[in-house]
Amino acid sequence: MKLKRVLAVLLAMVCAFSLAACGNSEGGKSDTPAATKAPAADTKETMAADDTQAPTEAADDGEDEDLADINVMFWTLNTVPTDKETVEDAINAITEERINTTVHLNIIEMGNYIQQVNLMMSSNEKLDLMVTLPGGPAHFNSMSSQKQLMDITDLLNQYGQDILKLIPQNWLDATTIDGKIYSVTSYGDKATPLNIICRTDVLEETGIDPTTIKTANDLEALFAKVKELHPEMVPVGTGSKKILTAPYLIDADGNFVKYDGLGDGDNSLIGIMDGDGTTIQNNYLRQEYIDTSLRFKQWYDNGWVYKDGASYDETAESLISGGTAFSYFKQTAMDAEAAVSATCGNPMTLIQLEDDPMLGTGAFRKFSWAVPTTATEPEAAVKFMNLIFTDAEVLNLLTWGVEGVHYQTMEDGSIDFLDGQDANSCGYYLGDETSILGNGFLAKVRNGQATDLRERCEAANLSATVSEFNGFSFNSDGFENQVAGITNTIEEYRPTFANGLYTEEYYNEFIKKLKDNGVEEYLAYIQQQLDDWVAANTANQVNVNVN
Secondary structure (H helix, E strand, O other): OHHHHHHHHHHHHHHHHHHHHHOOOOOOOOOOOOOOOOOOOOOOOOOOOOOOOOOOOOOOOOOOOOOEEEEEEEEEOOOOOOOHHHHHHHHHHHHHHHOOEEEEEEEEEHHHHHHHHHHHHHOOOOOOEEEOEOOHHHEHHHHHHOOOEOOOHHHHHHHOHHHHHHOOHHHHHOOEEOOEEOOEEOEOOOOOOEEEEEEHHHHHHHOOOHHHOOOHHHHHHHHHHHHHHOOOOEEEOOEOOEOOOOOEEEOOOOOEEEOEOOOOHHHOOEEEOOOOOOOOEEHHHOHHHHHHHHHHHHHHHOOOEOOOHHHOOOOHHHHHHOOOEEEEEEEOOOOOHHHHHHHHOOOEEEEEOOOOOOEOHHHHHOOEEEOEOOOOOHHHHHHHHHHHHHOHHHHHHHHHOOEOOOEEEOOOOOEEOOOOOOOOOOOOOOOOOOOOOOEHHHOOOEOOOOOOHHHHHHHHHHOOOEOOOOOOOOOOOOOHHHHHHHHHHHHHHHHHHOOOOOOHHHHHHHHHHHHHOOHHHHHHHHHHHHHHHHHHHHHHHHHHHHO
16 A cells, blocks of 8 residues: 555656646745744744654554554535545655554535535544534534534644644633533634625726725625626625625624624524623524625615525635626635635635624634544544644645645745646645645745735734633533524524525514524523633632732
8 A cells, every 4th residue: 555655656746847847936935934933922832834844743653553544524615626636645655654544535515515524423434534614513513512523632632742732722722621622723814804705807897996895885886886787797696505604794884793603603593792791692683683684685686696595505606706796705814815816716806894803712613623423543533633733744735735736836935726727627726725724824825925924824813812702612411402493493594584585574483483492591501601601710810810
């Protein structure tokens, strides 16, 4: 098996050398700049992105031991890459030597990810390492409450010591329950503001200055002009059955408002806004939720949104690349234009709608690396997790593929597609997943991005404001039936309101069904847990100040 891997990698290297000789990468710098250290004294020191420095947990397995074999699952924002095996071979040439492990990449299209996770967990199929989703059954909350995630505390202490040195403690707190760590949040852009992302060419046609757009009212003037110029195009697209992602709503005046979902993800049931204090609200009863739904209905009636959005599982980027939509809402990383443009197949302009994104439990839980209970090689899984958080070579193979085969290095050190290739023809292009795949601050930057982007992003994230409720984790013990009923109800009704199909009758039916499934009792149970958590943290803070 090792011989096969080595031969495959040698072949890839020959191809890379030949392609590089013809490309424009002479003098290009392929090494990723070292990750900057945390600016705050109480944050943990970031490991340097030196490709030659092996993590401290380097293989201690005897050569006579059998190779561990792990299945690793994550999603792509593009199509499933046709050249996955070449990347696997390149990764395994490292992991078989370093951690005595063979890695199989199970890459799923975003729209099928939840279904695939459900299928593998329900059939007890081998799955050793995976990324949790922002919402639904593959979210950290859902999987941890159903006891589908392993406690990896001891495994991290033994095989993931580099991760524990790297990730700030308050980031780890978000995926820790009763002192036990059940996943590790990706080390990437978390302080991601809400943006409306538009096709640059169409935006320029409208003549509207993007710097004047701050509210939903401003957007409506833009949407009307786009529809006038391009009646065949919907001004705003849908992704994963929703126009606007959690945790955002639009108030009656058109302002984008945000709630802290306390780690509840895209479920959107639980929230605390400014003015709520420590009192949990049912977001679906907020006036802002009704205002948002009514606004989307106007957009739908005007022909401004994708008509089949309530049943559309795929990404909004697909609607852009297919010429169906002009724009979409998304939280994005710093300087994401180049990567977004590559995924959408068009030059794109990002219009930021939020100034100071706050980090809460939800931000840390939506993209986290976990070992499911169906894992057969949890030790090897954590060893590999340690690599993708600390080893720049492995991280960049996973993120961008093989240099010279899937990308070329430019003179300034950034990377780009090979000449004549793009996101569709490249054999391995996932889209920009640097905020998802391990330590994104080790990832090479795309052409068009500043070469110091990763260092600036890391500094910004480590200095970002963290919610006062970060680290609070509620359990649903004894409420399993209610949670199942509430979740099913939300999944049945929410896509309707999230895509402009609101009616008062259907909304009242939705609220009644939530009540019938025990939502009030469930929220009261979580409120009690939050009250206890706040009291305990207040007492701890008093003790710290006294001492």
